[in-house]
Amino acid sequence: METAGIALLYLQLHRVTKEQSHLLRSLDYVKRILRNLNGRRVTFLCGDAGPLAVGAVVYHKLKNNAESKDCVTNGASNVDQETLTELVKPSIDYVRHKKFRSGNYPSSLSNETDRLVHWCHGAAGVIHMLMQAYKVFKEEKYLRDAMECSDVIWQRGLLRKGYGICHGTAGNGYSFLSLYHLTQDKKYLYRACKFAEWCLEYGAHGCRIPDRPYSLFEGMAGAIHFLSDVLVPEKSRFPAFELGPQRKENKEENNS
């Protein structure tokens, strides 16, 4: 994932700056990864689906539609309505019911300590599930719970673990950007900006140096991704995870 993460960061920088050189740099990385897919794992972050998705977008932006389609056919999957209501919704409600009194969520099923507030563990990850549930099922309870997560992240989400997006402050900052999209409430944009300020003082808080200091999920690439998204909060999205409002974006691209 390390190389795919860097490819995704260059794609993001292209999106924000419109610089063609960033797109070409992303393509270099994508080509390198696509040569080495192993076809064994289907998960987005650790398998082939992530690199294929990045490849599809990069090729699409370069107007190379054949290559782009190839990436999509190799990586796409679908969830039908029945799976949504019979399996996904009850699973979401099960996670909701595991909420701690503080508003945070357990990091795993067997762990009852209310300690971690990261994208990968706790409220900062669960909030994305809740926001998506609200969009799909349109039930207020999901939005209410998401707002409660946001309060927990605001109070406990500045992390000494680092600045990354997996278990760092930038990842927690993304929860505010996403909730800002959903609600248009400027309070959440304010929170995102405050977390961005913290990230701008990179290295000044005595944080631990991550195992992969430059990686998208643990390291500096993720923090840069977040900061570049704060510049255009209306278009921000958590990398490799959150989908944008597709139709709107296509329209914008056609106009430019």
Ligand SMILES: [Zn+2]
């Ligand atoms: Zn993590």
